[in-house]
Amino acid sequence: MSGQPTSSEVPLPHASTDPTVxxxxxxxxxxxxxxxxxxxxxxxxxxEARQERLIAHCDDVEQQHLICDLLYRFxxxxxxxxxxxxxxxxxxLVDTLHIDPEQTAITALAKGHYSDSSQYIAWLTKxxxxxxxxxxxxxxxxxxxxxxxxxKKGKTRIVVVDEFVGSGKTVVNAVGWLNxxxxxxxxxxxxxxxxxxxxxxxxxxxxxxxxxxxxxxILKKGISQHFTGADLTQAISAMKALEGKLSNESNNRKLxxxxxxxxGSESLYFLEGGxxxxxxxxxxxWKHLKGDIARETILERV
Amino acid sequence: xxxxxxxxxxxxxRSYENPTGKLNLYELHRDNLLxxxxxxxxxxxxxxxxxxxxxxxxxVGPTVALTPEGRKWVIQYRKQLFMRNxxxxxxxxxxxxxxxIALNEPYLPNxxxxxxxxxxxxxxxxxxxx
Numbered sequence: 001m002s003g004q005p006t007s008s009e010v011p012l013p014h015a016s017t018d019p020t021v022x023x024x025x026x027x028x029x030x031x032x033x034x035x036x037x038x039x040x041x042x043x044x045x046x047x048e049a050r051q052e053r054l055i056a057h058c059d060d061v062e063q064q065h066l067i068c069d070l071l072y073r074f075x076x077x078x079x080x081x082x083x084x085x086x087x088x089x090x091x092x093l094v095d096t097l098h099i100d101p102e103q104t105a106i107t108a109l110a111k112g113h114y115s116d117s118s119q120y121i122a123w124l125t126k127x128x129x130x131x132x133x134x135x136x137x138x139x140x141x142x143x144x145x146x147x148x149x150x151x152k153k154g155k156t157r158i159v160v161v162d163e164f165v166g167s168g169k170t171v172v173n174a175v176g177w178l179n180x181x182x183x184x185x186x187x188x189x190x191x192x193x194x195x196x197x198x199x200x201x202x203x204x205x206x207x208x209x210x211x212x213x214x215x216x217x218i219l220k221k222g223i224s225q226h227f228t229g230a231d232l233t234q235a236i237s238a239m240k241a242l243e244g245k246l247s248n249e250s251n252n253r254k255l256x257x258x259x260x261x262x263x264g265s266e267s268l269y270f271l272e273g274g275x276x277x278x279x280x281x282x283x284x285x286w287k288h289l290k291g292d293i294a295r296e297t298i299l300e301r302v
Numbered sequence: 303x304x305x306x307x308x309x310x311x312x313x314x315x316r317s318y319e320n321p322t323g324k325l326n327l328y329e330l331h332r333d334n335l336l337x338x339x340x341x342x343x344x345x346x347x348x349x350x351x352x353x354x355x356x357x358x359x360x361x362v363g364p365t366v367a368l369t370p371e372g373r374k375w376v377i378q379y380r381k382q383l384f385m386r387n388x389x390x391x392x393x394x395x396x397x398x399x400x401x402x403i404a405l406n407e408p409y410l411p412n413x414x415x416x417x418x419x420x421x422x423x424x425x426x427x428x429x430x431x432x
Contacts, residue, residue: 022308024335034328034338035363041342042356048339 026052032061036068043072046272053296057245057289066238070222070268070281071298075197079272082124085196089216090128093194097214099159101134105150107141109162109174109193117163117274121196125161144174147189148181157190163271165198165215166279167263168205175211197269199279200225221266222281239281247288251302258282276301303351309336309344311383317354317368318376325366327356348372 029037033055041048054071058064077085093099093106106125110116119142126140141147147158158178165171171193182189193206198215206213220226227235239260248255258278261267265279276285276299285301288294306314312334317325327341336344345366348354353372359365368376376383403409 022336023340025331025337025340026335028332028335029338031328031363034331035358038327038338038342038364039358041339042346045343045346048343051337051339 033064036065040068040072044074044076046076046078047071047298050298053298056295057242057283059241062234062238063242066235067242067283073222073226073268075217075219075269077196077269077271082271083128085216086121086124086128089194089196090125090132092214092216093125093159094129094132097159097192097194099157099192101136101139103155104157104159105139105141105147105155106159106161107144107147107150109144109160109171110142111144111174111177117271118161120274121161121163144178145181147178148185148187151182151187151189152185155189157192160191160193162193162195163197163274164267164269164277164279165193165195165202165206165213166261166265166267166277167199168202168209169263171195171202171206171213172209172211175206175209196271199265199267202265202279219267219269221264222268223260223266225266239283242283245289246282246286247290247292250286250288253278255282255286258286270299303347303353306348306383307344309340310348313341313344313348313354313366314368314376315384317366318373323368323373326362327364327366328362 037051037054040054041051047054055064055067058067099106106122108116108118108122110118122140122142126135126137129135141150144160147155147160151158160171160175160178162171175191175193178191191211193211193213195213195215197217197219198213199219199221201221203213203215203218223235223239224232243255243259246255259282261279261281262277263279265277266281267277267279269280270276278301280299280301285297285299286295287297287301312330313325313327316330317323327345330336331338331341341364345354345356349356352369353375354366354368356364356366
């Protein structure tokens with residue numbers, strides 16, 4: 001009929017825009033998977049709104065079970081938990097490491113121009129130490145280069161804070177850079193690294209480089225330090241098959257560099273509202289499938 | 303406890319109606335296409351309030367059971383839970399309403415707000431002569 005819009009012209013209401021419509025699952029789940037995912041949701045409530053993304057690219061039961069198992073063990077820090085955790089972190093710095101504001105500067109691990117989660121931690125540490133006597137805003141720094149200036153002014157201890165230590169490479173490089181800058185100015189300071197979460201291997205690497213490090217929470221590798229024997233082989237092959245579905249490049253990154261997380265870190269960690277570390281398995285955050293097809297991910301990463 | 307959502311009410315209704323006082327959540331998923339996330343989300347407040355317990359029964363899967371206190375609570379509030387006769391969608395939104403007139407006050411439309419075309423809409427145009 002002339003004048004009538006064609007079917008392609010008729011705007012369809014989007015389910016999510018109408019709060020009175022209860023969204024429905026697009027399919028009936030298999031009994032076993034329903035059971036596993038229901039149990040997973042009870043452990044990780046943040047996944048309740050991401051149901052269809054959980055197993056979107058799994059071909060078989062092994063892959064589905066691996067994804068659910070990894071997510072079950074995921075260390076997800078809720079934004080509401082952050083103030084309490086930062087309080088504990090700050091108390092640890094003051095009461096256990098015995099840092100005092102006269103001699104200490106707390107600095108973010110960042111040394112470039114780009115914003116970094118270490119600056120967020122430095123800022124939160126400032127708030128957590130607000131009720132401790134002696135601490136003022138000048139003791140909290142946003143870059144390592146600022147720490148060099150503080151040592152020039154007489155500080156003898158530098159506490160480098162960060163959100164997450166994955167492979168340990170960034171920490172070793174940053175502290176090496178700081179030491180080099182101090183040596184160039186014939187300065188010396190006691191450097192301590194403190195992070196909210198760290199991977200066992202990364203912490204080992206940092207300690208191996210002779211750097212003192214303290215982590216509030218320590219995580220093991222998600223697959224190779226959890227499974228053994230045939231289970232390990234099966235989990236590795238399932239994850240490789242899943243990664244095989246992802247595009248080789250995304251956001252100027254090569255998947256080969258991020259396989260099983262950057263430097264094979266196999267991390268299972270996310271701070272709500274933040275940018276997940278690239279050490280997390282890319283299946284949880286890689287944005288494209290092969291053929292440059294965009295996909296909805298469980299975690300959103302820049 | 304706040305007023306239960308539609309999914310929470312359905313869980314309570316089906317648990318209550320079952321002579322065993324139990325509900326297999328997989329059946330609810332299968333019949334209503336509610337995702338495991340929607341169901342776990344709906345069970346949590348009821349469980350926290352002590353109205354239901356959730357357990358994984360072998361060969362059945364996640365199962366909800368009304369607690370004795372929960373059953374009493376459902377009976378006590380059955381009218382509010384299951385006999386809802388409100389129709390919020392049948393009322394106009396407040397922003398669309400003008401000043402309400404008093405009882406026996408005549409309704410006087412504001413004719414100046416109507417376009418002149420409105421009064422001409424029923425009048426046929428005179429036939430054109432060629």
